[in-house]
Amino acid sequence: MDDDSREFERFARPHAAAALRLARALVRNEADAQDVLQDSFLRAFRHFRGFSGESPRAWILSIVRNVSFTLWRKQQRDEPADVEPLLEGEPDTTPSPEGRLLEACDASQVHDALDRLPRLHREVLVLREMEECSYREIADVLGVPIGTVMSRLSRARAQLLRELVGEPRSKN
Amino acid sequence: MEHFDEHPRGALHAYLDGELSLEGSLAVEEHLTACGACRRQLETLRALRRLLQSARPAASEAESALLRVTRRVRVRRRRALAVGGIAMAAAAALVAMVLVPRSDRTVREVAAVHARALDAGRSVDLASSDPAAVERWLAARLPESIPPVGSGDGFALRGARVDSLDGRPVATVVYQVRNHLVDVFAWPSAEKDMEPRPSVAGRFTVCRWAHRGVAYWMVSDAGTEDLKALAALIKERRT
Numbered sequence: 001m002d003d004d005s006r007e008f009e010r011f012a013r014p015h016a017a018a019a020l021r022l023a024r025a026l027v028r029n030e031a032d033a034q035d036v037l038q039d040s041f042l043r044a045f046r047h048f049r050g051f052s053g054e055s056p057r058a059w060i061l062s063i064v065r066n067v068s069f070t071l072w073r074k075q076q077r078d079e080p081a082d083v084e085p086l087l088e089g090e091p092d093t094t095p096s097p098e099g100r101l102l103e104a105c106d107a108s109q110v111h112d113a114l115d116r117l118p119r120l121h122r123e124v125l126v127l128r129e130m131e132e133c134s135y136r137e138i139a140d141v142l143g144v145p146i147g148t149v150m151s152r153l154s155r156a157r158a159q160l161l162r163e164l165v166g167e168p169r170s171k172n
Numbered sequence: 173m174e175h176f177d178e179h180p181r182g183a184l185h186a187y188l189d190g191e192l193s194l195e196g197s198l199a200v201e202e203h204l205t206a207c208g209a210c211r212r213q214l215e216t217l218r219a220l221r222r223l224l225q226s227a228r229p230a231a232s233e234a235e236s237a238l239l240r241v242t243r244r245v246r247v248r249r250r251r252a253l254a255v256g257g258i259a260m261a262a263a264a265a266l267v268a269m270v271l272v273p274r275s276d277r278t279v280r281e282v283a284a285v286h287a288r289a290l291d292a293g294r295s296v297d298l299a300s301s302d303p304a305a306v307e308r309w310l311a312a313r314l315p316e317s318i319p320p321v322g323s324g325d326g327f328a329l330r331g332a333r334v335d336s337l338d339g340r341p342v343a344t345v346v347y348q349v350r351n352h353l354v355d356v357f358a359w360p361s362a363e364k365d366m367e368p369r370p371s372v373a374g375r376f377t378v379c380r381w382a383h384r385g386v387a388y389w390m391v392s393d394a395g396t397e398d399l400k401a402l403a404a405l406i407k408e409r410r411t
Contacts, residue, residue: 005245006242008242009239009242012238013235013238016234016235017230017231017232017235018231019234020233020234020237021228021229021231024229024231034237037234038237041238041241042245045241045242045245047290047293050290050291050292050293098212098216098219099219102220102222102223103219106227107226107227111227111229125224128189129220129224129225130224130225135191150185150186153185154181157185157217157220161216164220164223
């Protein structure tokens with residue numbers, strides 16, 4: 001009767017680290033992230049027999065996101081609002097040393113910059129750049145159309161760039 | 173082939189992410205040969221990606237968290253099995269209680285019905301927190317139904333389905349307490365009032381009781397105290 005728990009270990013193990021990284025991106029501190037992770041594994045365990053989708057990873061990550069949701073709401077008071085800032089203006093068309101500036105950044109600067117982003121931007125960057133999820137998987141995790149994933153991702157990248165290397169585009 | 177007169181901003185991201193069709197990729201590459209601004213933009217986005225990947229934190233403790241969860245599930249099950257064993261032994265000693273084997277079988281059936289609904293991701297066929305709507309829905313499907321009790325005391329009414337118990341259709345009202353779903357099966361019955369008696373079946377708690385001409389089975393992965401509290405709520409509202 002222990003077999004299903006072993007089977008679940010094999011099912012979830014390849015995605016455990018991704019689950020924790022997403023939890024960390026979504027909640028405030030390490031203790032909350034660990035709670036979210038544990039609760040997510042329990043929920044996933046209860047239901048994984050019914051799983052019939054394509055990507056176990058997207059499924060587990062969507063559970064992590066749902067479990068984080070209750071904590072989100074508690075923490076919303078002291079968080080930057082989850083709005084998607086519009087990209088106004090044209091992209092930079094003058095040569096810029098952004099690439100070189102980025103090379104000079106270290107991991108702690110990256111994490112600080114990520115922390116300053118709205119959560120919707122942070123999570124899409126973590127899913128794409130750190131977990132290398134496809135657009136389809138990200139759409140499944142977030143429960144939004146692929147078009148939304150694309151526009152959110154390009155805004156998130158632009159905003160992270162601004163956080164890391166300052167205003168990247170010329171102002172008129 | 174698609175041709176970009178303007179800077180293909182959105183397509184540049186999709187190109188970077190390997191999400192374009194062959195055609196789309198060729199169109200972007202054609203544009204890139206002619207446009208320095210987009211080449212620099214792509215270079216910047218690639219540098220950003222390298223930076224994010226190099227900052228990707230290790231999360232090796234996630235695996236141990238997973239193993240803790242599954243180990244706890246196994247320990248809890250073994251314990252439940254042991255407790256079940258003691259209960260069975262006690263039951264065997266009281267041979268006169270002929271009803272025990274039957275009720276034990278029903279406990280397992282009730283737990284199995286609940287597990288099946290959870291696994292199928294179909295706990296309710298009607299999702300509603302309105303007791304009147306749930307009652308109407310059930311009344312249209314069953315010859316005799318019991319008006320459900322609305323949300324209260326931390327229990328939220330989630331809806332209803334018709335499930336099958338002991339070979340007959342039975343009204344199944346679903347509540348949620350914290351993260352746990354509770355199935356409440358109820359049907360009219362002539363038996364006399366009976367206090368809730370929780371028992372454990374695998375990872376579920378099952379609870380049988382009767383009150384004022386209604387027989388109830390409740391099942392959930394919530395604790396016994398939760399099931400008793402829900403029974404108390406139902407009793408209170410139906411007096």
